[in-house]
Amino acid sequence: MATKLDKSLKREIEIDGQAYMLxxxxxxxxLVPKGKRNGLELAWKALISGDAALASALNASLKV
Numbered sequence: 001m002a003t004k005l006d007k008s009l010k011r012e013i014e015i016d017g018q019a020y021m022l023x024x025x026x027x028x029x030x031l032v033p034k035g036k037r038n039g040l041e042l043a044w045k046a047l048i049s050g051d052a053a054l055a056s057a058l059n060a061s062l063k064v
Contacts, residue, residue: 008025012034019034028046032039046052 005024005026008023010021010023013020013022020039021032021034023030023032028041028043030039030041042052046055
């Protein structure tokens with residue numbers, strides 16, 4: 001049986017040599033460069049509905 005997510009869970013991850021903090025909570029997840037306050041946030045509802053994929057595709061098309 002899985003443990004219910006009822007409070008924040010923080011983990012440090014390294015991406016391309018840079019440290020980030022990943023916070024997972026009941027509302028969604030947030031990825032922030034270590035030592036900073038602002039980063040990327042994603043609500044669980046946006047992930048399930050496909051809004052996250054749509055936003056990702058839009059950002060990718062703008063970076064061309």
